[in-house]
Amino acid sequence: xGLEKLLYLQGVGAEFVDCHGQQTHIPPRDRxxxxxxxxxxxxxxxxxxxxxxDDAIFSIDVAPWLKLIPSFQFSYLSHPTMVIHLAExxxxxxxxxxxxxxxxSNSNTEITDFEWTVSTQNLAIIGEYYYxxxxxxxxQIVLADFVHQKLPYGxxxxxxxxxxxxxxxxxxxxxxxxxxxxxxxxxxxxxxxPESRFWGTSVQLYCLKSQQAVSDGIGDFNALKQAIEHSAAxxxxxxxxxxxxxxxxxxxxxxxxxxxxDRRRLNPLYIDVNTIKGCxxxxxxxxxxxxxxxxxxxxxxDYKKVFEFKYKVFKFCYxxxxxxxxxxxxxVHEEFELFKQQQGQSLQSFSLHEANNAxxxxxxxxxxxxYLQFIASQQLQECQxxxxxxxxxxGLVGDLAIGAILNGNEVQSERRQFCTQATIGAPPDRFxxxxxxxxxxxxxxxxxxxxxxxxxxxxxxANMELYGALRIDHVMGLLRLWWWPAQKELGNxxxxxxxxxxxxAILCLESHRANCIIIGEDLGIVPPEMTSAMQQTKMLSxxxxxxxxxxxxxxxxxxHKPDSLMMLANHDVAPLKSWWLDDDLSIxxxxxxxxxxxxxxxxxxxxAYEKYQLLQWLVAGLTSLNSQHDDLAEEVDLLxxxxxxxxxxNPQHSLPxxxxxxxxxxxxxxxxxxxxxxxxSRLFCVQLADLIGDKHSVNIPGTWKNYPNWQRxxxxxxxxIKHDKEVNHRCQLIAKIRAHY
Numbered sequence: 001x002g003l004e005k006l007l008y009l010q011g012v013g014a015e016f017v018d019c020h021g022q023q024t025h026i027p028p029r030d031r032x033x034x035x036x037x038x039x040x041x042x043x044x045x046x047x048x049x050x051x052x053x054d055d056a057i058f059s060i061d062v063a064p065w066l067k068l069i070p071s072f073q074f075s076y077l078s079h080p081t082m083v084i085h086l087a088e089x090x091x092x093x094x095x096x097x098x099x100x101x102x103x104x105s106n107s108n109t110e111i112t113d114f115e116w117t118v119s120t121q122n123l124a125i126i127g128e129y130y131y132x133x134x135x136x137x138x139x140q141i142v143l144a145d146f147v148h149q150k151l152p153y154g155x156x157x158x159x160x161x162x163x164x165x166x167x168x169x170x171x172x173x174x175x176x177x178x179x180x181x182x183x184x185x186x187x188x189x190x191x192x193x194p195e196s197r198f199w200g201t202s203v204q205l206y207c208l209k210s211q212q213a214v215s216d217g218i219g220d221f222n223a224l225k226q227a228i229e230h231s232a233a234x235x236x237x238x239x240x241x242x243x244x245x246x247x248x249x250x251x252x253x254x255x256x257x258x259x260x261x262d263r264r265r266l267n268p269l270y271i272d273v274n275t276i277k278g279c280x281x282x283x284x285x286x287x288x289x290x291x292x293x294x295x296x297x298x299x300x301x302d303y304k305k306v307f308e309f310k311y312k313v314f315k316f317c318y319x320x321x322x323x324x325x326x327x328x329x330x331x332v333h334e335e336f337e338l339f340k341q342q343q344g345q346s347l348q349s350f351s352l353h354e355a356n357n358a359x360x361x362x363x364x365x366x367x368x369x370x371y372l373q374f375i376a377s378q379q380l381q382e383c384q385x386x387x388x389x390x391x392x393x394x395g396l397v398g399d400l401a402i403g404a405i406l407n408g409n410e411v412q413s414e415r416r417q418f419c420t421q422a423t424i425g426a427p428p429d430r431f432x433x434x435x436x437x438x439x440x441x442x443x444x445x446x447x448x449x450x451x452x453x454x455x456x457x458x459x460x461x462a463n464m465e466l467y468g469a470l471r472i473d474h475v476m477g478l479l480r481l482w483w484w485p486a487q488k489e490l491g492n493x494x495x496x497x498x499x500x501x502x503x504x505a506i507l508c509l510e511s512h513r514a515n516c517i518i519i520g521e522d523l524g525i526v527p528p529e530m531t532s533a534m535q536q537t538k539m540l541s542x543x544x545x546x547x548x549x550x551x552x553x554x555x556x557x558x559x560h561k562p563d564s565l566m567m568l569a570n571h572d573v574a575p576l577k578s579w580w581l582d583d584d585l586s587i588x589x590x591x592x593x594x595x596x597x598x599x600x601x602x603x604x605x606x607x608a609y610e611k612y613q614l615l616q617w618l619v620a621g622l623t624s625l626n627s628q629h630d631d632l633a634e635e636v637d638l639l640x641x642x643x644x645x646x647x648x649x650n651p652q653h654s655l656p657x658x659x660x661x662x663x664x665x666x667x668x669x670x671x672x673x674x675x676x677x678x679x680x681s682r683l684f685c686v687q688l689a690d691l692i693g694d695k696h697s698v699n700i701p702g703t704w705k706n707y708p709n710w711q712r713x714x715x716x717x718x719x720x721i722k723h724d725k726e727v728n729h730r731c732q733l734i735a736k737i738r739a740h741y
Contacts, residue, residue: 002053007031009060010038011445013480013495019429019525026494033490034483037421038444060446065129065136068171069160072452074505076180080143080151083126084160088135090121092163097147097175100154102513116146153177153509155457174452178505181538182518185468186237186393187682195562198393199677199684199738200238201231201691204571204698205270206255206301206710209717215273215288217295217306219713221379222272225386226718227688232390234728235735238469239387240397240685242571244270244380246350248408250357252307255710256699258401258473259440261408264462265350266376269303269310276375278324278332279317287316299696300711311362318368339374346413346458347373353409380466387468394517394683395468400459402474402481403440411441417455419444422483426524427493432702435493437484445498453499457506464514471542471565475520478503479530500533508537519565519683523547540565540683545676546573549610554617557678566681568672569690576672577665577695582607582657584697591706604657611655615643618668621675628740632674632733639663639671666726669693673730677737684738691727692716 007014012031018024036048039056064070065085075081084093099112120139127138143151155176162169189195208219210226224241231239245260246267257267273288293309295302325333340347351369358364380396387395403424404410411418418441425437448456464470472478479500484493511518519540522530534541541564548555560566569575574584582604589600619640626636646655646662669690677684689698692714699709714721721727 002050002057003032003048005061006053006056007035009057009446010035011480011497013497016427016495017525017527018427024427027491030491031494033485033487033492034422034494034496036490037483037485037487038419038446040421040487062129062131065131065138068162068169069158069173072174072176072449072502074176074178074502076505077151077153077177078180080177082141082143082158082175084139084141085136086120086139086162088137089164090119093118093120094161094163095141095146096157096159096161097143098157098159099152100156102154111149114147118146151177153179153512176505176509178509179512180508181536182508183511183515184538185515185517187517187538187540195682196393197679197682197684197738197741198237199686199734200236200240200394200397201227201688202240202397202567202570202685203227203688204242204257204710204712205244206242207689207698207712207714209296209714211717211719215291215293215295215309217293217309218269218301218303220270220272221376221383222274223718224270224383226722228383228386228390228392228396230718230722232387232392233722234731235739236731237392238394238397238683238685239392240471241399243399243401243473245401245404246409248357248405249354250359250407252303255301255303257399257710258438260401260404260410261353262350262410263401263404263459264346264410265373266380268314268372268376269306270380271310271314271372271376272379273310273313273317275379276317277378278321278330278336280320280324283320284313284317288313299713299715300708301713303711314372315362315364315368318364318371321371335378336371336374339377340370343370343373349413350409353412377466384466384468392468396466397469397471397519398463398467399471400463400473401440402477403438403442405439406441414455417443417447417451419447419483421486423486424477424481425484425493427482427495429525435482435484436701442481442483442496443498445496449499449502453502453506456503457510460507460510461514464510464516467516469517469519470511471519471521473521474524475522475534475539475542476524476526476530478507479527479533500529504533504537507539535563538563543567543681544570544573546579549613552609553613556617557621557676558680560680562680562682564681565683565685566676566679567685567687568676569687571699572701574697575687575695576669576690577693578697579607580611580660580665580668581695583695584700587697587707588700591700591703593700593702605654608654608656611660612647612650612653614672615647615655618671618675619643619647621678622671625674625678625737629736632736635670636674639667642667643671666693670730670733674733674737677734678741680741684734686734688721689714691730692721692724693726 012034013026015023015025067085069084073083094117097114123139123141125137126140129136155174158175159172205219205224208223208227209216210223228239243257244266245263246265248254248261295306295309347370351366354369355366384396406420420441422442423437424440424442426435428435478498480495480497482493483496485491507518519542520534521542523542523544541561543561543564543566545568578584585603585607588594594600622636622640626633642663696712698712700707703709
């Protein structure tokens, strides 16, 4: 009983509903393996005996009841309350409430400190716990009974003093008051107003080319500005990016944006070296002219060469910056000092980690890495400001990875809040019979709570302040995560549950503070309580076109989830052209990702059926569109005619690869965009790669060294894309249809 209770308290799940809808029980051995991983993260030679179990239960379950107030508690803005814990008794309590200074900006609050006295006999008991034959009660204080003004949301300080032996019975803690839902911004509307439906593009930033210069080896913030200009000119209201987190400086070739060193920091490789502030432009131009490295001649990024080139430039710029600072400080230097002050210890820790792990030839002080974060942050903020200047309603949409690597700064600097003896992944499903291990480290739910959720708060804040909206990868991680033990002998993993309500409340609060819309990536196995919570907090869901297929058909775009981001494709699935031509299947077969030739054949046969269903979906969607847009009639009629003829030629409801050329792909793509743009979803997103007809996957899940993941670049520059008539025509079609729906 004691061990089972500890497993429950540590959040180790006992069962779950799998991808087939079956109730699956997690073997006791696997659950115990996860518990051992949690404990061994603290003590390598820990043995789970009765004493350890009893001590852990006391620490997690009993000790909080013996504290006068929790070190961290929360309630919602609509009904703010707080709780105290006391052995059952009648006594007077003196309460001090001090509002957080930053919170005053979101209300008209004039008084920031409150004090009152209350007797326990006048308080409701909302919980109890018996320990050593003593009944401990959880008393609830309704703040509106004592504070006669509307309290602002924020992290407020509370202090409680008990009348009996007040010198011994005093406690302080944090009271978080949160909004009930996430920030809505441009999505807000009144009951009498129609819901606005926005559209935008998505891009992997490293793929972009801003110019033909030989030194342009990776997409940067200059290329991003050009992409923003194009998107805004086409009527788009947002531009979605891959995670821009800082990666492992010791291994620049490990380039997955979803395996970061620190999610609170930016990857300096995205800095536009031509517009670095505080650097003499003439000297910089001369230095760049002397650099003859040709990085722009291939379609794949050579990360090691790009790293070496850019960091040589960064060293030069930092040297000029320091020389100018020693002679006469400018506003840029003052901004840098303020940036370091605001970022505090976490920036210093990150910079020291970078200095200690950088290649020997780099040999720069930690302040150099603070400087790079300052420049990267400035340039990214300028990009978001540029979006707003050009009239985009949302602007940049960031992407927050689910975890960070073991040897990176985020985990190493916050080890006490992570479980370093486990990694995050997914249980076996139809995509991977053995499950998935993503190789990133999970936060420990108990340690996170004991640290007053500080790391989670700072993580959310660091990302939200940069963007108009933030997509949270694998948002189910707020509720539960599948853990794999680092030691294989400890079993096959289990779900670990998190303090969901508290994390959700923090998310709501931070989104309002940053004016940032929240999108939860909820693809995969999604528990019903997750779906319900997303709806209640107005967090947008994330749909993927390929995954909407059901009952051998693609559903009408009018049946898509309204409160969602609908993406035609993303980084984990094939681009539209690759899917249509079966190229993705051929590549996977060549990489040995199918168990047999028979499975490959079956996949191709299944794809032929799906393409037939796609044509049926397109004909239905274009027919509906035709009745509402007379100005599109000529273009739409011709497409409907060709598709109907092709469907009629295939009574087997299958469209083999030999017949796909019957319709020019560019015309098929136009129709695909027009029908998909009718989506009922609040946000509709299409990849820039799909708009230009690129067929190369940026990432193939299940591969690493055998496929160039995260290295692909477009062959066209942004200038060429801006002047591509077919691309612009597709964007104009999408904008016209989204405005109508």
